[in-house]
Amino acid sequence: MGFSSTTIRAPLDVPEEMRTQYVKNLFNITRGSGRLMLFAGDQKIEHLNDDFFGAGISPDDNDPEHLFRIASGAEIGCFATQMGLLARYGEDYPRVNYLVKLNSKTNLVKTEQAEPLSSALYTLAQVDEFRQHSALSIPAVGYTIYAGSEHEAHMLREAAQIIYGAHKRGMIAIVWIYPRGAAVKDEHDPHLIAGAAGLGGALGADFVKVNYPKQEGVDSKEAFKEAVQAAGRCKVLCAGGSSVDVKLFLERLWEQVFVSGAGGNATGRNIHQKRLKEAIQMCNAISAIVVNGAGVQEALDIYTGRKEFKVKDYTMP
Numbered sequence: 519m520g521f522s523s524t525t526i527r528a529p530l531d532v533p534e535e536m537r538t539q540y541v542k543n544l545f546n547i548t549r550g551s552g553r554l555m556l557f558a559g560d561q562k563i564e565h566l567n568d569d570f571f572g573a574g575i576s577p578d579d580n581d582p583e584h585l586f587r588i589a590s591g592a593e594i595g596c597f598a599t600q601m602g603l604l605a606r607y608g609e610d611y612p613r614v615n616y617l618v619k620l621n622s623k624t625n626l627v628k629t630e631q632a633e634p635l636s637s638a639l640y641t642l643a644q645v646d647e648f649r650q651h652s653a654l655s656i657p658a659v660g661y662t663i664y665a666g667s668e669h670e671a672h673m674l675r676e677a678a679q680i681i682y683g684a685h686k687r688g689m690i691a692i693v694w695i696y697p698r699g700a701a702v703k704d705e706h707d708p709h710l711i712a713g714a715a716g717l718g719g720a721l722g723a724d725f726v727k728v729n730y731p732k733q734e735g736v737d738s739k740e741a742f743k744e745a746v747q748a749a750g751r752c753k754v755l756c757a758g759g760s761s762v763d764v765k766l767f768l769e770r771l772w773e774q775v776f777v778s779g780a781g782g783n784a785t786g787r788n789i790h791q792k793r794l795k796e797a798i799q800m801c802n803a804i805s806a807i808v809v810n811g812a813g814v815q816e817a818l819d820i821y822t823g824r825k826e827f828k829v830k831d832y833t834m835p
Contacts, residue, residue, distance in 0.1 A: 526835050531685045531722060539688030541835070543657035544724070547596040547615050547690060550832025551809045553775065554725055554782035555595040556617070556692070556755060557801060559585040560660075561786055563600060563622035569787050574761070576793040586611045587794055592801030593829045595782070595809070598660055598692075601640055601648060608654050617658040617692065618645050620680060621673075633699045635669040636662050638676050642683040658690035665714055667699035674721070681722045692725040692755070693718050694784075706732040708741035715745035719752035727755040727784045730774070739770075742778035753781025758788045764800065768817045772807050782808050802827040 526544070528537040548554050561569045562582060571580045578584045582603055589597035590611040598617040608616065623636040642659065649656040661680050663673045677693055684691040695714040697705050704710065708731035718726025726749055731741045746754050756774045758767070767788050774780040789800050803821035806812035810830050812820075819825035 529685060529722060529724075531682055532688060533686060536686070536688035540685065540690070543688060543690050545832075545834055546655075547617075547657055548782070549593075549595055549805070549809045549829050550834070551811075551830070552781070553808050554753070554755060554784075555593075555801070555805045555808045556725075556727075556782065556784040557585075557589055557592070557594045557597045557789060558758070558784045558786035559589070559597055559599045559603075559790065560619040560622060562603065563624060565625050568625070569791065575791045576796075578793050578797075579791055583607055584794065584797075585790055586614070588790060588797045588801060589614045591794070592798040593805045593809075593827065594801050595805075596658055598784075601645065604654070605648070605652075608652060612654060614655065615658075616654055616656045617660050617690075618648075618656055619660045619662075620645070621661050621676070629699060633668040634664040635667065636664065636673065638680070642680060642687065646687060656689075658692060659684050660692040660694065662694040662696070663717070664698040665695055665717060666697045666702040670699075677723075678721050685722070690724045691722070692727065693721060693723040694727045694757075696729065704733075705729065708733055708736060708738075708744060711742075712744040712748040715752070715754050716748035716750075718754075719749045723752050725753045725755050725781060727757055729757050730759065730770075739773040739777045742774060742780070746779040746781075754779075755782050755784045756780050758783060758785030761787050761791050764788075764803075764821055765814070765818060768803060768807065768814050768821070771804065772814050772817075775808060776811075796821075799823060805829060 528540045532540045586607045596615045596617045621636045621638045661677045681691040711731045714728050799821045803817040806817045820827045
């Protein structure tokens with residue numbers, strides 16, 4: 519795929535003096551391909567320890583440093599985590615591109631108890647200050663919106679301000695948008711997910727992460743095309759979801775990118791719940807598809823170690 523004269527254009531809310539930095543950041547996190555392999559490690563708050571300890575989960579995963587070891591050892595575009603973990607471990611893993619997740623909430627308060635609300639934990643000014651004194655590569659920020667919640671107006675405004683502020687600094691802005699709340703009857707409805715993707719585009723995000731549509735009698739990969747089209751020039755990332763069989767995951771990922779037209783992936787549990795070597799190989803298998811455009815069998819060979827992986831070299835425009 520690679521960058522072209524259209525895909526490298528910075529949006530107009532990026533000041534002229536920051537457009538080169540914006541393009542450089544976009545190029546770096548997509549490894550020059552235009553598609554993003556996002557390793558999602560923000561669940562330490564979102565799901566507490568449910569995703570990190572228990573049956574079927576590698577004992578490695580209970581240690582937060584496992585996430586950083588994976589991110590550093592694998593070929594990924596960007597690693598999403600909270601700034602608290604980044605402050606503790608980032609110094610030991612300086613080669614990683616980091617995304618600071620600006621808001622998070624736990625899974626303890628259910629929708630039946632209260633409508634979902636997730637407010638910003640940090641300001642962009644604080645991220646900027648941290649980026650400068652830590653000397654880490656932080657080209658992107660992220661924020662979650664629960665569309666359909668009674669509190670969506672608060673989250674929409676925060677997201678809009680964060681996107682605008684990120685672009686002002688030449689940074690990439692990614693939003694997670696999940697329809698959720700008493701008003702939402704089916705979080706996986708294809709038409710609703712397309713609406714969420716379009717919402718990300720309307721807010722000015724560079725990438726929007728949504729759930730994969732699922733509805734009885736509907737071909738998900740075909741239905742997902744509605745979301746990709748609705749997002750327009752905002753690229754759609756599909757959430758990885760809970761851990762599944764590796765071949766099934768890679769087949770579905772290939773369909774999402776090369777049938778539906780997604781702009782990449784955002785995967786957490788299907789990577790970090792594995793032991794370190796296996797997790798790194800899983801990252802590389804995903805990058806083979808997303809960045810290199812590999813087929814499923816080649817990606818499987820990379821995952822099993824039968825084939826060595828090297829990310830394609832792209833030239834910075």
